[in-house]
Amino acid sequence: xxxxxxxxxxxxPAIGQDEWVARHGERRSRRSGWIGDIEERARRAPWxxxxxxxxxxxxxxxxxxxxxxxxRVAFETALYMTLALGLNIVVGWGGxxxxxxxxxxxxxxxxxAMLSSPQFGIHLPTVVTxxxxxxxxxxxxxxxGLPSRRLIGDYLAIVTLFFLQITQTVLVNGDQIxxxxxxxxxxxxxxxxxxxxxxxxxxxxxxxxxxxxxxxxAIAFFAVVYVALHFLNDSRxxxxxxxxxxxxxxxxxxxxxxxxxxxxxxxFGAATAAFTGTLFAAVQTSVFPLTFSFALVxxxxxxxxxxxxxSLAGVAVxxxxxxxxxxxxxxxxxxxxxxxxxxxLALAFAFGxxxxxxxxxxxxxxxxxxxxxxxxxINPDWVAGPAANGFDQALSNWVIIPTELANWVGxxxxxxxxxxxLALTLMSPRWRYVVLVPTIYLGTFVWENVLLAQPDATxxxxxxxxLIGLMILRPNGLLGERRVEIV
Amino acid sequence: MDTFTQxxxxxxxxxxxxxxIALGYTLVYxxxxxxxxxxxxxxxxxxxxxxxxLKVLGGAGDPQVPVWLLLTLMVLGGMVGCAVLGVxxxxxxYRPLRDAPRIAPLISALGVSFFLxxxxxxxxxxxxxxxxxxxxxGGSLYTEGFNIGNVHIPLxxxxxxxxxFALMVALWLLVTRTRTGKAMRATSFDREAAAMMGxxxxxxxxxxxxxxxxxxGAGGVMFALRVPTAASIGFVIGLKGxxxxxxGGIGSIPGAMAGGLILGFAEAYIAGYxxxxxxxxxxxxxxxxxxxxxxxxxxxxxxxxxx
Numbered sequence: 001x002x003x004x005x006x007x008x009x010x011x012x013p014a015i016g017q018d019e020w021v022a023r024h025g026e027r028r029s030r031r032s033g034w035i036g037d038i039e040e041r042a043r044r045a046p047w048x049x050x051x052x053x054x055x056x057x058x059x060x061x062x063x064x065x066x067x068x069x070x071x072r073v074a075f076e077t078a079l080y081m082t083l084a085l086g087l088n089i090v091v092g093w094g095g096x097x098x099x100x101x102x103x104x105x106x107x108x109x110x111x112x113a114m115l116s117s118p119q120f121g122i123h124l125p126t127v128v129t130x131x132x133x134x135x136x137x138x139x140x141x142x143x144x145g146l147p148s149r150r151l152i153g154d155y156l157a158i159v160t161l162f163f164l165q166i167t168q169t170v171l172v173n174g175d176q177i178x179x180x181x182x183x184x185x186x187x188x189x190x191x192x193x194x195x196x197x198x199x200x201x202x203x204x205x206x207x208x209x210x211x212x213x214x215x216x217x218a219i220a221f222f223a224v225v226y227v228a229l230h231f232l233n234d235s236r237x238x239x240x241x242x243x244x245x246x247x248x249x250x251x252x253x254x255x256x257x258x259x260x261x262x263x264x265x266x267x268f269g270a271a272t273a274a275f276t277g278t279l280f281a282a283v284q285t286s287v288f289p290l291t292f293s294f295a296l297v298x299x300x301x302x303x304x305x306x307x308x309x310x311s312l313a314g315v316a317v318x319x320x321x322x323x324x325x326x327x328x329x330x331x332x333x334x335x336x337x338x339x340x341x342x343x344x345l346a347l348a349f350a351f352g353x354x355x356x357x358x359x360x361x362x363x364x365x366x367x368x369x370x371x372x373x374x375x376x377x378i379n380p381d382w383v384a385g386p387a388a389n390g391f392d393q394a395l396s397n398w399v400i401i402p403t404e405l406a407n408w409v410g411x412x413x414x415x416x417x418x419x420x421x422l423a424l425t426l427m428s429p430r431w432r433y434v435v436l437v438p439t440i441y442l443g444t445f446v447w448e449n450v451l452l453a454q455p456d457a458t459x460x461x462x463x464x465x466x467l468i469g470l471m472i473l474r475p476n477g478l479l480g481e482r483r484v485e486i487v
Numbered sequence: 488m489d490t491f492t493q494x495x496x497x498x499x500x501x502x503x504x505x506x507x508i509a510l511g512y513t514l515v516y517x518x519x520x521x522x523x524x525x526x527x528x529x530x531x532x533x534x535x536x537x538x539x540x541l542k543v544l545g546g547a548g549d550p551q552v553p554v555w556l557l558l559t560l561m562v563l564g565g566m567v568g569c570a571v572l573g574v575x576x577x578x579x580x581y582r583p584l585r586d587a588p589r590i591a592p593l594i595s596a597l598g599v600s601f602f603l604x605x606x607x608x609x610x611x612x613x614x615x616x617x618x619x620x621x622x623x624x625g626g627s628l629y630t631e632g633f634n635i636g637n638v639h640i641p642l643x644x645x646x647x648x649x650x651x652f653a654l655m656v657a658l659w660l661l662v663t664r665t666r667t668g669k670a671m672r673a674t675s676f677d678r679e680a681a682a683m684m685g686x687x688x689x690x691x692x693x694x695x696x697x698x699x700x701x702x703x704g705a706g707g708v709m710f711a712l713r714v715p716t717a718a719s720i721g722f723v724i725g726l727k728g729x730x731x732x733x734x735g736g737i738g739s740i741p742g743a744m745a746g747g748l749i750l751g752f753a754e755a756y757i758a759g760y761x762x763x764x765x766x767x768x769x770x771x772x773x774x775x776x777x778x779x780x781x782x783x784x785x786x787x788x789x790x791x792x793x794x
Contacts, residue, residue, distance in 0.1 A: 294722060464605060
């Protein structure tokens with residue numbers, strides 16, 4: 001009657017249970033000590049705890065800083081976070097490349113401006129206008145999605161891009177539609193009313209600085225959208241969207257209404273964008289057609305892709321990182337130092353805390369002093385560039401900063417830097433290590449002399465490089481979901 | 488009638504440029520199934536290379552070489568420079584993503600487009616660059632020419648149209664008469680099957696980028712002969728080139744040529760008989776209708792969808 005041991009206790013995986021999933025907890029590496037404890041607790045904390053913590057931190061910001069500029073940036077960050085959340089519905093969940101997303105933002109902003117300004121003499125209450133614009137945005141998204149729903153991939157991208165172009169053409173030329181001035185043309189609509197809530201007009205400037213109220217409104221907008229999207233993500237619709245993104249054909253075979261789902265993704269995204277647009281118009285107290293450009297599309301896309309398409313928290317983080325970075329780049333004074341910190345951190349990340357890193361940094365420093373000395377010996381004017389005090393003063397002893405940059409130096413050094421950086425990716429590790437030294441030095445030269453001179457172009461160059469680099473190196477962003485690739 | 492002839496001439500000049508860009512879109516789309524958003528910016532780079540060569544050789548007013556040689560050098564320089572650029576874009580931005588989901592190279596292409604446009608703004612500013620006026624035997628290329636009825640045809644228009652058509656004929660011969668062309672057609676028909684037949688796909692793709700970008704470079708120089716160039720022109724020109732490619736049927740070479748000309752004529756007639764204000768709107772709306780109701784274009788073949 002004795003049975004073999006292995007029949008009673010099967011050593012293989014249990015039937016009906018996924019071994020990989022069941023052992024998931026064991027595999028997760030856990031750090032020892034109190035750091036590990038904190039990590040474990042943080043991981044178990046519910047999602048709303050993070051949201052509450054984040055909103056609270058954001059709301060406390062005005063207490064720490066009374067600077068109107070900081071408040072303004074914080075407000076814009078919250079605005080971008082909400083905008084990026086909306087794009088995440090379409091791109092991250094629906095997998096639809098909607099390049100006309102900003103057009104819905106424009107619809108929300110212009111709609112609010114038309115209904116609350118002297119343009120037509122209409123001043124509807126805010127509590128009516130904002131929900132109305134959300135509905136209008138959803139309908140607009142539905143209408144654009146209606147003909148586009150059969151298109152896939154690049155065709156959809158192009159149709160939506162043309163929709164953005166058409167929207168912009170209409171806004172710019174809207175001052176002469178059949179003899180009526182609807183959009184104010186290139187001059188936009190000015191004197192837009194600020195929000196009017198609880199019986200008060202909320203002025204944008206309060207005692208000379210940016211009003212805290214709008215910071216709170218923006219973060220409230222964000223929280224509302226975030227919570228709504230969180231539940232949407234867990235709903236039947238959310239799951240259906242994700243399956244649509246992974247494999248539209250399989251989703252259809254499972255009986256999902258693919259066309260309706262695409263339309264819904266468009267509609268929800270557009271409604272979020274329009275919602276955000278109203279707040280934008282109210283704070284700007286004016287709207288201009290050129291705001292809603294392709295550059296804004298790229299900016300919001302970078303946020304979503306950096307944070308990780310499909311992840312709500314990731315998208316919010318991406319928006320914060322990108323907007324704060326762009327803000328730093330706006331003012332060369334702050335940005336100047338930032339790049340060195342980021343550069344050293346990036347190198348440390350690439351090499352780890354090894355001797356290689358130390359040697360590399362030392363080599364770069366020495367290379368710099370030698371190059372500086374050689375340049376000074378040839379012509380003292382080459383290194384006599386303007387330097388402020390402190391850090392810049394120290395730096396000007398190392399980086400070559402000429403008093404006047406000859407016309408050809410900028411383009412040649414910039415193109416040289418791009419070529420060197422690209423060539424680095426093709427070299428063997430040993431050569432890469434050697435060539436990295438002059439590349440870094442050339443990089444600092446270009447940064448100090450060329451890039452800082454034109455912050456506007458620099459900001460967008462950084463965005464473009466981020467998009468390419470992210471798609472190649474880390475397509476799921478900082479916090480994105482890892483996709484299961486079916487081979 | 489004179490107005491009509493004049494507008495037709497304008498449309499032909501403009502349209503031959505669009506056709507050159509559209510060819511680049513169509514070639515790359517045919518082989519890679521990728522919408523190369525950066526193509527319009529390659530065109531812009533071509534116009535800047537032409538400007539650089541012009542300045543090195545003494546400028547349009549007082550060139551150090553004969554005018555015909557100067558123009559040839561500018562076009563050739565633009566073609567070579569853009570071919571190199573196209574290969575670099577393919578190598579660094581698209582090749583690593585060849586097996587990624589289709590949305591990834593598209594986003595990368597957006598990044599390349601944005602990077603190129605803003606790099607040129609960084610290096611050369613946002614201002615417009617004008618080639619200036621070329622002279623041949625004491626007469627300006629822009630005023631000397633022939634008359635048909637009351638319509639004056641300047642030499643510059645003839646040069647643009649003839650060289651564009653010469654390039655298109657050369658491309659047509661290349662694709663239909665050579666082994667490389669056959670490999671390109673095979674790759675665009677079915678990449679995997681072509682690879683199994685021993686065709687080096689990477690080489691074909693690189694070659695496609697060389698041809699497409701060189702055409703854009705030539706188009707860029709010819710465009711800038713008539714219209715001042717700037718770092719930001721790539722976006723709208725690229726959209727128009729893509730429009731032309733879709734109207735003709737994306738993936739079809741004669742389609743791209745026809746589409747470019749149709750777009751040129753449409754723009755000229757709308758601008759001449761109605762208004763320039765809404766011409767972009769009309770064209771983009773027509774394109775959206777085209778994509779919805781005849782996505783295969785005028786000359787394209789309806790693709791058989793494999794599941």
